[in-house]
Amino acid sequence: MAAWLLWMIASGLFVAGEVASGDLVLLMFAGGAVGGTVVALAGGAVAVQLVAFIVVSALLLAVVRPAAKARLESHVPGHVDGVQALIGRTARVTRDVDASSGRIQVGADEWSARSQYGGETFPVGTTVRILQVDGATAVVGDALELG
Template sequence: MEWLTDNWWLFWLGLALVLGAIEVATVDFVFLMFSGGAVAGAVAAALGAPVPLQVVVAVSVALLLLVVVRPMIKRQFTDGEVDHRIGPSGLVGRDARVIQAVTDTDGRIKLAGETWSARLAQGSSPVAPGEEVRVISIHGATALVEPVHHDLSS
């Protein structure tokens, strides 16, 4: 037991590892904050602080991390309103090449290397094969597109 009293920093690091492993299982960012507190306790122990001060440092840092850092991390990982632009929403705004004439009822385009059904947005005139269109929305497996008008003045 004398070994432990001479090496408190190892105890704190072991505790940090155990808490980190629990965090991997829970993924709630609570045990990660506790683990950060244990690392702070290890630093205090390595600097020669007495055990009661190590505990105060570990608890203070863990609480600070819980109150300040955890809400920011949770918000970053659980923000449901952020569109990460994957799946169909990632195709909106991209240009595509017409491979079968696109009208307001039918057509085919090459979009992101795949062939998609397409139809024109209201008020657009039909687009011939070989021309470019821009995707303005995706409805199921059909892209709603509009013609791309290139500015020839520049």
């Protein structure tokens, strides 16, 4: 089997491993294997192919991986996601909310809810504001007082 083909197979295996790990290390090795492929296609000896693999992989690990990892892990300033995006939104009560139980509808989603204070209750149809999320339960307060 041709050396360039073996390098391409190795590159594909590294990419498949990267999909499973998601750490951007195996992807850099895949780039190194592409470097080995180029040298093999140019007619370089196996030792030169290995050196190309090592050098390209090391450069990618030292230069590209940190930048790519930082880019993937960065968040847009002011952008919130997950349950944090619910805080401050208003919702409609679908089952009376008190200090221990209740249900609210936020957009198309229905959440379990409880009121912020012990004596506070909200009947069905009331508009409330989500103050925080505690596990899978929204803690709500009066939308008019807080808005």
